[in-house]
Amino acid sequence: MSLQVQGLTVYYQTLWGDVRALENATFTVADGEIMGLAGESGCGKTTLGHSLILLKPPMRFIAGRVTLDGQELPTWDMERMNAFRFTKVSIIPQYAMNALNPTRKIGKMIAELLESRKVRFKAVLPELKRRLDLVKLPPDVLNMYPIELSGGMKQRMVMVISTLLNPSLLIADEITSALDVASQKAVAEMLADFRDLGFVNSLIVITHDMSILYQIADSILVMYAGQLAEKAPADAIIHTPRHPYTRLLIASLPEVGVRYSQKRLMGIPGRPPLLLHPPSGCRFRERCPLAFERCLEEPPFVELEKGHFVACWKALEEEGERGERAYVEA
Amino acid sequence: MGRYFRRKLLFYLLTFFLAVTIDWLIPRFMPGDPVQTMLSRAAMRAEATQVIYGYYVRAFGLDLPIWQQYLNFWNALFHGDLGVSLWLFPKPVIRVILDAVPYDILLLLPAILLSWFAGNNFGAIAARRRWLDNTVSPLSYILTATPYMWLALLLAWALGIVLRLFPISGAYSYAMAPHLSWAFIGSLLQHWFLPFASLFLVMFGGWAIGMRNMIIYELEADYSRYLEALGAPRGLIRKYAFRNAVLPQITGLALELGKIVAGALATEVVFSYPGIGYLILQAIQNKDYFLLQGCFLFIIIGVLLANFAIDIVYVVVDPRTRVGMQGEMA
Amino acid sequence: MIQAKQTHELLYFALRNSKLRLGLAVLLLFVLLALVGPLLTDYRPYDYVGPGAQPPSSRYWFGTTTFGQDVFTQFVFGLRATFLVGLVGGGLATLIGVLIGFVAGYRGGLIDELLNMLTNIVLVIPTLAVLLIIAAYLEVRGVLIESVFIGCTAWPWAARAVRAQTFSLRAREFVDLARLSGMKPLKIILTEIAPNMLSYLLLVFILQFGGAILIAATLDFIGLGPTNAISLGLMMNNAVLWSALMLGMWWWFIPPGIAITAIVGALYVTNVGLDEVFNPKLREM
Numbered sequence: 001m002s003l004q005v006q007g008l009t010v011y012y013q014t015l016w017g018d019v020r021a022l023e024n025a026t027f028t029v030a031d032g033e034i035m036g037l038a039g040e041s042g043c044g045k046t047t048l049g050h051s052l053i054l055l056k057p058p059m060r061f062i063a064g065r066v067t068l069d070g071q072e073l074p075t076w077d078m079e080r081m082n083a084f085r086f087t088k089v090s091i092i093p094q095y096a097m098n099a100l101n102p103t104r105k106i107g108k109m110i111a112e113l114l115e116s117r118k119v120r121f122k123a124v125l126p127e128l129k130r131r132l133d134l135v136k137l138p139p140d141v142l143n144m145y146p147i148e149l150s151g152g153m154k155q156r157m158v159m160v161i162s163t164l165l166n167p168s169l170l171i172a173d174e175i176t177s178a179l180d181v182a183s184q185k186a187v188a189e190m191l192a193d194f195r196d197l198g199f200v201n202s203l204i205v206i207t208h209d210m211s212i213l214y215q216i217a218d219s220i221l222v223m224y225a226g227q228l229a230e231k232a233p234a235d236a237i238i239h240t241p242r243h244p245y246t247r248l249l250i251a252s253l254p255e256v257g258v259r260y261s262q263k264r265l266m267g268i269p270g271r272p273p274l275l276l277h278p279p280s281g282c283r284f285r286e287r288c289p290l291a292f293e294r295c296l297e298e299p300p301f302v303e304l305e306k307g308h309f310v311a312c313w314k315a316l317e318e319e320g321e322r323g324e325r326a327y328v329e330a
Numbered sequence: 331m332g333r334y335f336r337r338k339l340l341f342y343l344l345t346f347f348l349a350v351t352i353d354w355l356i357p358r359f360m361p362g363d364p365v366q367t368m369l370s371r372a373a374m375r376a377e378a379t380q381v382i383y384g385y386y387v388r389a390f391g392l393d394l395p396i397w398q399q400y401l402n403f404w405n406a407l408f409h410g411d412l413g414v415s416l417w418l419f420p421k422p423v424i425r426v427i428l429d430a431v432p433y434d435i436l437l438l439l440p441a442i443l444l445s446w447f448a449g450n451n452f453g454a455i456a457a458r459r460r461w462l463d464n465t466v467s468p469l470s471y472i473l474t475a476t477p478y479m480w481l482a483l484l485l486a487w488a489l490g491i492v493l494r495l496f497p498i499s500g501a502y503s504y505a506m507a508p509h510l511s512w513a514f515i516g517s518l519l520q521h522w523f524l525p526f527a528s529l530f531l532v533m534f535g536g537w538a539i540g541m542r543n544m545i546i547y548e549l550e551a552d553y554s555r556y557l558e559a560l561g562a563p564r565g566l567i568r569k570y571a572f573r574n575a576v577l578p579q580i581t582g583l584a585l586e587l588g589k590i591v592a593g594a595l596a597t598e599v600v601f602s603y604p605g606i607g608y609l610i611l612q613a614i615q616n617k618d619y620f621l622l623q624g625c626f627l628f629i630i631i632g633v634l635l636a637n638f639a640i641d642i643v644y645v646v647v648d649p650r651t652r653v654g655m656q657g658e659m660a
Numbered sequence: 661m662i663q664a665k666q667t668h669e670l671l672y673f674a675l676r677n678s679k680l681r682l683g684l685a686v687l688l689l690f691v692l693l694a695l696v697g698p699l700l701t702d703y704r705p706y707d708y709v710g711p712g713a714q715p716p717s718s719r720y721w722f723g724t725t726t727f728g729q730d731v732f733t734q735f736v737f738g739l740r741a742t743f744l745v746g747l748v749g750g751g752l753a754t755l756i757g758v759l760i761g762f763v764a765g766y767r768g769g770l771i772d773e774l775l776n777m778l779t780n781i782v783l784v785i786p787t788l789a790v791l792l793i794i795a796a797y798l799e800v801r802g803v804l805i806e807s808v809f810i811g812c813t814a815w816p817w818a819a820r821a822v823r824a825q826t827f828s829l830r831a832r833e834f835v836d837l838a839r840l841s842g843m844k845p846l847k848i849i850l851t852e853i854a855p856n857m858l859s860y861l862l863l864v865f866i867l868q869f870g871g872a873i874l875i876a877a878t879l880d881f882i883g884l885g886p887t888n889a890i891s892l893g894l895m896m897n898n899a900v901l902w903s904a905l906m907l908g909m910w911w912w913f914i915p916p917g918i919a920i921t922a923i924v925g926a927l928y929v930t931n932v933g934l935d936e937v938f939n940p941k942l943r944e945m
Contacts (some may be wrong), residue, residue, distance in 0.1 A: 341777065341781075344777075344781065346786065348785075348807060349705075356794060356797060376689065384889065448707055459760070470930060474928070475870070475924035475927075475928055477878065477917065477920050478878070478918075479877070479878065479881045479893075479917075480913075480917030481917075483896065483899075483905070483914075484914070486905055487905055487913075487914075488907075491906070491908055517796065521672045549734065585783070585817070587786050588783075588785070588788065589784035592786065592788035592875070593878075595878070599881065599882060610792060611699055611883070613796075613883055614792075614882065614883055615883065619796075619797075622792070622796055627792055630786070630789065633786055634784065637904060
């Protein structure tokens with residue numbers, strides 16, 4: 001098993017108290033799997049992504065266990081985690097376009113970074129050049145300053161740098177948000193290529209844009225208000241979602257060829273709860289059309305079908321009924 | 331880059347032109363007849379006044395048309411003729427000023443450079459260590475808020491009068507004439523120390539605070555976070571932050587020059603230190619307008635040259651300027 | 661636009677910010693002194709009230725000058741002049757700087773280039789040098805004239821800062837919207853851009869206030885200060901002129917300097933505190 005996360009709970013310290021940004025996350029990402037991490041802004045997906053590689057104040061580790069390739073990741077320990085950063089776990093940040101030191105030639109910066117991580121630059125250089133070629137960046141980009149590159153070029157550069165040491169786990173945080181649709185497609189495909197070529201083992205792609213995930217993700221994990229809602233293979237999430245939130249999310253996506261007069265574009269009425277004093281139980285219950293009394297108790301993240309996890313009492317109920325019917329029919 | 335320097339050169343020439351014009355213009359727009367005002371202070375006998383008046387009118391060329399006066403002024407300027415000092419009659423103004431310039435350089439150059447280096451380094455260290463920050467920062471705020479002349483007065487009184495450690499007037503002992511000997515150099519340094527210290531301290535405060543804030547800003551920048559996420563050691567991140575934080579400090583130096591001139595002036599007045607500042611005071615008190623105008627010109631030239639030097643240094647140090655940045659410069 | 665909730669939030673942070681409290685407290689102290697002080701003394705600054713060169717006593721709180729003038733009286737009246745210069749000089753500099761900065765930042769193009777050149781020229785020429793030349797030729801100088809001069813030469817820094825802010829705000833969507841809806845440029849500046857910069861403008865003003873005080877103090881100290889009034893810088897000038905240093909009359913030149921240092925320092929600290937209040941990212945946990 002590549003990545004195993006158990007009960008990961010991370011809060012944000014603020015003046016008014018702790019914001020419960022990530023509550024009890026438990027999931028697995030297999031070798032070679034691309035898992036999409038989707039949800040509204042503020043649902044905790046970036047918190048989750050960052051807590052796997054750079055858990056620093058104001059984030060506060062509360063509980064949980066993270067295992068990568070059989071080894072425990074000491075994510076709460078900034079010092080000890082350093083050994084894993086870049087080599088086993090890496091990240092393509094949301095701010096990739098500003099991630100390069102503006103006053104250093106790119107090649108020089110990479111060399112200094114590698115040397116500081118005890119990796120000989122000369123040894124990696126041929127591979128680096130090969131990868132630049134792969135993402136269609138000219139080799140003399142190493143002699144340029146970041147200001148000489150376009151936004152897209154900078155992003156690809158960061159993608160190459162982050163995966164240079166072939167990490168086991170790559171976290172891609174909203175890397176398509178700032179791009180136009182054509183570039184989004186190209187970048188997403190590049191990510192998938194990285195996985196296919198073996199540059200990275202498993203990928204977590206954080207985004208609020210479902211269409212990207214549908215394109216490249218093997219599985220999708222949907223989060224809401226700091227809690228995990230549903231995880232399933234991409235096809236299942238898109239076509240047979242079980243959690244009410246996921247259903248509403250998918251329903252709110254526009255369909256090609258459908259006109260407004262035929263079907264209205266629906267959002268989800270209401271807003272996510274503030275996580276300073278979140279509601280007890282299922283945090284979606286105040287917006288959920290299917291909520292009932294049981295929802296006051298926090299639903300467990302349960303595997304209803306092979307590889308399909310849901311945290312919803314209603315879905316559990318449905319599954320129970322389905323099971324009964326099958327039993328009856330049999 | 332050639333274009334950049336051409337623009338700068340044009341700018342400085344334009345400014346110089348304007349400054350000289352202002353210098354020439356102002357006496358002519360002040361109420362009253364400048365020569366008359368000058369002479370009435372000198373309290374001479376009536377017949378002598380008549381003769382001198384005629385001399386000066388011709389010397390000033392006041393009987394010539396305005397535009398010719400203006401051209402004559404420029405002409406004289408290029409010949410190094412700044413008129414004759416009234417206070418130290420018949421010494422030419424240029425001689426008076428040139429005698430004072432070495433003392434200014436002796437005072438200002440070390441004070442500016444040392445305070446800049448020391449302040450920047452202290453500020454950088456303070457940004458890293460909390461305890462140092464808590465002591466250095468408030469002190470720096472106080473220092474930078476202190477008017478130069480007051481710190482000079484304080485030091486003069488405390489160390490000069492009360493503790494009798496240092497002399498408080500002149501550049502060297504009145505018993506000596508400038509000559510090359512250890513005794514003279516010793517006396518020179520003794521008299522130099524207090525004015526130097528007071529300039530140094532105030533400027534130090536400013537740089538320390540500025541650098542501390544810049545370093546904090548750089549340490550929180552996106553590129554710093556990226557390096558941290560990739561496990562770069564703190565030393566590398568700090569090195570980058572420092573290099574990037576120094577750049578605005580360089581341009582800051584150029585912006586501060588005006589205030590430094592004012593500060594040096596005030597300090598020289600307190601210590602009767604024979605630099606240009608002291609000359610200005612004497613010129614004002616003795617109504618020596620020629621000397622005043624000459625000093626003004628010298629200060630302008632000095633400041634423009636210093637600005638130009640700093641521009642050159644900046645281009646060398648900041649790689650982004652060499653990559654053909656347009657706009658924003660002049 | 662700032663709504664009620666936002667103002668509440670700002671006030672909450674403002675009251676809790678230690679730097680802001682300290683800075684404002686010190687400023688308030690001196691303002692009170694400037695307002696009330698002159699009422700506490702029966703003398704006028706240049707009156708001869710008693711024996712000269714007296715150290716502080718219960719009779720003369722700050723002692724007397726070489727001529728027997730009451731230093732405390734001079735001090736509190738000087739405070740008034742100092743605050744006046746800060747207000748008028750700093751205010752004028754802010755006004756000019758804001759105007760030029762706004763226009764340059766908003767219009768861009770040739771106007772921006774020209775204004776930029778103007779700003780840089782005035783910036784490079786050392787303020788004091790120009791003020792020297794002007795003031796030396798004037799026979800009679802008042803505090804107001806001095807303030808005006810300072811205001812007219814100290815604005816470039818504010819202009820630059822405002823221009824940069826205007827640039828970044830101008831590119832924002834709500835400004836585009838206003839422009840598309842046909843609003844006149846001046847109206848856009850006043851109703852869309854300015855309110856978003858109010859906090860920034862306040863910070864600029866505070867720094868200009870402090871800067872004006874310092875410039876005025878230096879000017880006064882050299883002897884180019886007001887000829888018909890007393891100011892803190894002038895006190896120090898007189899002190900040096902009349903050998904207060906040699907005679908060890910520390911009560912004559914120490915208080916004015918402390919006052920200026922404290923006021924300017926308080927302004928800087930207030931500035932930092934306000935910056936933290938307005939900018940959530942700077943707030944300490």
